Amino acid sequence: DAGVIQSPRHEVTEMGQEVTLRCKPISGHNSLFWYRQTMMRGLELLIYFNNNVPIDDSGMPEDRFSAKMPNASFSTLKIQPSEPRDSAVYFCASSWTGTPYEQYFGPGTRLTVT
Amino acid sequence: DQQVKQNSPSLSVQEGRISILNCDYTNSMFDYFLWYKKYPAEGPTFLISISSIKDKNEDGRFTVFLNKSAKHLSLHIVPSQPGDSAVYFCAATTSGAGSYQLTFGKGTKLSVIP
Numbered sequence: 001d002a003g004v005i006q007s008p009r010h011e012v013t014e015m016g017q018e019v020t021l022r023c024k025p026i027s028g029h030n031s032l033f034w035y036r037q038t039m040m041r042g043l044e045l046l047i048y049f050n051n052n053v054p055i056d057d058s059g060m061p062e063d064r065f066s067a068k069m070p071n072a073s074f075s076t077l078k079i080q081p082s083e084p085r086d087s088a089v090y091f092c093a094s095s096w097t098g099t100p101y102e103q104y105f106g107p108g109t110r111l112t113v114t
Numbered sequence: 115d116q117q118v119k120q121n122s123p124s125l126s127v128q129e130g131r132i133s134i135l136n137c138d139y140t141n142s143m144f145d146y147f148l149w150y151k152k153y154p155a156e157g158p159t160f161l162i163s164i165s166s167i168k169d170k171n172e173d174g175r176f177t178v179f180l181n182k183s184a185k186h187l188s189l190h191i192v193p194s195q196p197g198d199s200a201v202y203f204c205a206a207t208t209s210g211a212g213s214y215q216l217t218f219g220k221g222t223k224l225s226v227i228p
Contacts, residue, residue, distance in 0.1 A: 004157070031214055033214075042218055042219065042220035042221065043158070043203065043218040043220075043221075044218070045215055045216065045217075048214060048215065050214070055213070055214075056213055056215060091157050091158075093157070095214065100214040101146060101148055101163065101205075101207055101209075101214065101216060102148070102160045102163070103160065103216065104159075104160070105150075105156075105157025105158045105159065106157050107155065107156055107157050108155075108156075108157055
């Protein structure tokens with residue numbers, strides 16, 4: 001299996017621009033998670049989906065952030081407008097019902113907002 | 115407020131010796147704990163887990179110990195190998211809460227010296 005796929009791997013954008021991060025979970029997994037990693041806050045959960053439905057978005061920092069999962073094989077995390085404080089590594093992870101806590105992470109997208 | 119704390123940002127160990135990574139938690143509702151390992155430019159990978167009904171779980175060179183009364187867990191790696199050099203994250207969750215959310219510590223960087 002290819003594992004969790006994220007794109008792009010690196011994104012550099014200017015403040016105020018829209019940023020879209022993409023994720024393809026492992027086939028057969030029914031839960032998908034978006035995390036953000038920063039030096040200050042570590043690895044924090046932004047939102048997660050179960051069977052394509054958002055379950056917990058309490059970690060989404062503000063209305064500038066939105067996430068969608070239109071089908072079982074694709075999800076996006078959008079930031080509009082982006083700000084320098086959004087600079088971080090964003091990870092997508094997936095898991096299946098049998099072992100929901102054993103999450104498989106993608107390689108991450110390093111976002112830099114200037 | 116950090117609910118999962120890894121107080122040692124880094125640890126250096128000689129090859130062949132034991133590595134002990136520590137983790138403390140404050141939320142008494144946590145009942146399932148995991149360790150993840152992360153190499154540079156990759157996402158975290160699941161390593162080992164333990165339920166609160168146990169006090170020890172072993173998988174090859176890796177053993178996790180749980181002390182519920184002290185709200186403390188540790189990961190032992192014996193013997194340590196250079197390939198174990200990575201950042202190790204402790205994570206915790208409340209398994210019966212209907213949520214798959216994991217709370218992560220900030221990580222400990224392990225360096226195994228040949």
